[in-house]
Amino acid sequence: MFKEFFDFKKLKKEWIYFGAITFVLVLVSLYCAHAWGYNKASILLDDKKITAYEINEEIESLKNDLAVIEEKVADAGEEQSNKQAELSQMNSEYEEVTSIINQRDDVQKDYDSLLQQVEEKDEEIKALNQHISDKQKELDKITKGIVIKKKEPRVLVAGVFIAGKDIPPGRYKVEPNRGSGNYFVNGGAKVNIILGKGDDFYLPEYVFELDEGDEIEATLSVKYILVE
CATH class of the missing domain: 1.20.5 (Single alpha-helices involved in coiled-coils or other helix-helix interfaces)
Structure with missing residues (x-):
């Protein structure tokens, strides 16, 4: 047991x-x-029968692709930042150019205004020059004393003459017609000169106002030119 x-x-x-x-x-x-x-083991993926090993390889491949895509996204983001910086720079340059254009327009307006002022001043200067010319003629008339009338001169021989009888009263320029000699008006009280040419003691011409009744006495032939 x-x-x-x-x-x-x-x-x-x-x-x-x-x-x-x-x-x-x-x-x-x-x-x-x-x-x-x-x-x-195998499964159907997109109507294709694949094994778990192949799935792992596909996952790794997708991970690699994802990493590449992420890298591209990062590169794209950096490029976008660069483009944004370029855009900001271009905006700044655009604003600067716009400012310059506006300044140019202002300068053009100032130029046009100054040009108009210059043209107005030119017209004013022309008017002033004309006025000066007119005044110069008046001054010449005063300083030179005469503007010769368009009338034939009158010649009186040596002798004694009465204004209003032998010669009309008026403003005359007297010149020696021939030779030289004494020339008196009213006995020398109004005019007392020696008319003649070629000597510093002689007067080649003389201007005075001959009034009604004045008495002329001359020792030479005298030319009378009526002036105003």
Whole structure:
């Protein structure tokens, strides 16, 4: 009986070992089946049957593509910043050019205004020059004393004459007609000169107002030119 118990105990021990070995084998089989199944497992993607391994490769490829896209996005963002800076610079230059154009318009207006003022001054200067010319003629008339009338001169020989009888009264320029000699009006009280030419002591001409009744006495032939 003791022997039978020992055999039963031994048999039980062998079953435990067998069970343990069987369990280990099942676990190994399950692991291998899982690994083989994971690598061999497949799904439908876009109507294409692919394995998990291929899925991992696709994921890695997509990650790489995403990294490239992110890099391009970063580059695009930097380029956008540069373009924005260029745009800001162009806006600044545009404002500067616009300011210059506005200043040019203001300068043109000032130029046109000054040009108009210059033209007005030119007209004013012309009028003043004409006025000066007129005044100069008046001055010449006063300083030179005469403007010769368009009338034939009158010649009186040496002798004594009465204004209003022998010669009309008026303003005359007297010149020696021939030679030289004394010329008196009213006994020398009004005119007392020596008419003649070619000597510093002689007067080549003389202007005075001959009034009605004046008495002329001349020792030479005298030319009378009526002036105003």
